Amino acid sequence: EAQVTQNPRYLITVTGKKLTVTCSQNMNHEYMSWYRQDPGLGLRQIYYSMNVEVTDKGDVPEGYKVSRKEKRNFPLILESPSPNQTSLYFCASIDPGRSNTEAFFGQGTRLTVV
């Protein structure tokens, strides 16, 4: 079954304590991306990766890091979380070369920074 798996689903942390949200896909997709969703602002792209070791900033990259050491995994790293990073985060996996395949999303990670 095609799947994008994010962990954890829920996370409460304190300001400044480094954290990592993991994302893994089993479809051998080259393209992966992270989004955050905030009320009234919709989903906004944080970072994306076109392939292993190829990453680039999206629309709201400040305060985030990513890595792509292997095709299936694309972790999101918050080196020093702040309360304005409290949000619902989604990881996406897409087959970039085809227009007839849908984007797949993880179940989301609800992050609260206090």
Added chain:
Amino acid sequence: KQEVTQIPAALSVPEGENLVLNCSFTDSAIYNLQWFRQDPGKGLTSLLLIQSSQREQTSGRLNASLDKSSGRSTLYIAASQPGDSATYLCAVKGTASKLTFGTGTRLQVTL
């Protein structure tokens, strides 16, 4: 820069009504458009995908249309049910595989 707008932002209808949700986008150079459903605080459920070369797609009571040249898509829901209550999002896939989302239409179907 691609911008996606969804109108209306919220909609309340009685059970059984047919309804139309609208999505418009500013850059017609898209690969496809995807409609999602999202329940409060939950993940995204893919409903329909329309390729840029297609005019419409159907799945059960749902029908999505695409007019790429005018930058518009509609999601038609027939015979609405309370279980259809959710937020509906459209997203366009553009260059570099980037998905750009609208802010959604929050639908409430009342008994």
